[in-house]
Amino acid sequence: MSNIAAPASYEAAGFIRERIRTVPDWPQAGVQFRDITPVLQDRRALRTLIDLFVHRYIDAQIDTIAGLDARGFIIGPILAYELSLGFIPIRKKGKLPFRTLSQSYELEYGSATVEIHEDACKPGERVVLVDDLIATGGTMMAGKQLLERLGAVVVEGAAIIDLPELGGSKRLRAAGLPLYTVCQFEGH
Numbered sequence: 001m002s003n004i005a006a007p008a009s010y011e012a013a014g015f016i017r018e019r020i021r022t023v024p025d026w027p028q029a030g031v032q033f034r035d036i037t038p039v040l041q042d043r044r045a046l047r048t049l050i051d052l053f054v055h056r057y058i059d060a061q062i063d064t065i066a067g068l069d070a071r072g073f074i075i076g077p078i079l080a081y082e083l084s085l086g087f088i089p090i091r092k093k094g095k096l097p098f099r100t101l102s103q104s105y106e107l108e109y110g111s112a113t114v115e116i117h118e119d120a121c122k123p124g125e126r127v128v129l130v131d132d133l134i135a136t137g138g139t140m141m142a143g144k145q146l147l148e149r150l151g152a153v154v155v156e157g158a159a160i161i162d163l164p165e166l167g168g169s170k171r172l173r174a175a176g177l178p179l180y181t182v183c184q185f186e187g188h
Helices: 009-018 037-041 043-057 072-082 138-149 168-174
Strands: 021-024 032-035 064-068 086-092 100-107 110-117 126-134 153-162 179-184
Touching: 009 043, 009 179, 037 043, 043 072, 043 153, 043 179, 064 072, 064 138, 072 086, 072 126, 086 138, 100 138, 110 138, 126 138, 126 168, 138 153, 138 168, 153 168, 168 179
Parallel strands: 064 086, 064 126, 126 153, 153 179
Antiparallel strands: 021 032, 086 110, 100 110
8 A cells, every 4th residue: 555645735736637527528518628637536636636626715704605517526525524615406497396597508519507595695795606617607607607696695606627818717706707727728
């Protein structure tokens, strides 16, 4: 059994980036899909990823974590648990069982609608919104808008990957949403 130490904090982002798999031409020709499943499968990589987020938010004044369907549902609840906070799911249309608010948005290759329970949070609650990546920014913007319609304060958007060439991070920052991303990839 090896006693390999976890990477130092200054190396953590590169450690995560190296484990993200690029799948060419998926889900359509010309798209370079950034697949986080190798990060999730590697216990050291998953621990390092979660630790990056925990260290960022451990002393922040936040009340809850919100996660975007679907891969924000993987990281978000783990982060909420580690910070002893609750978790708010923002799901694709038709997946939540209670009364919802909806927000439609444009994706890199289509359009979609997300929903949130109308009682998901209280006015003034401070929320960090989590997803796996920022491409055009549509999904995170829709999540931000839904949370704000409920009166929440979206403190920051957090993602594992930024694809800056697609303009989403710039668009979100221009809309007043501070962002934290672990790594970025050029080219899409």
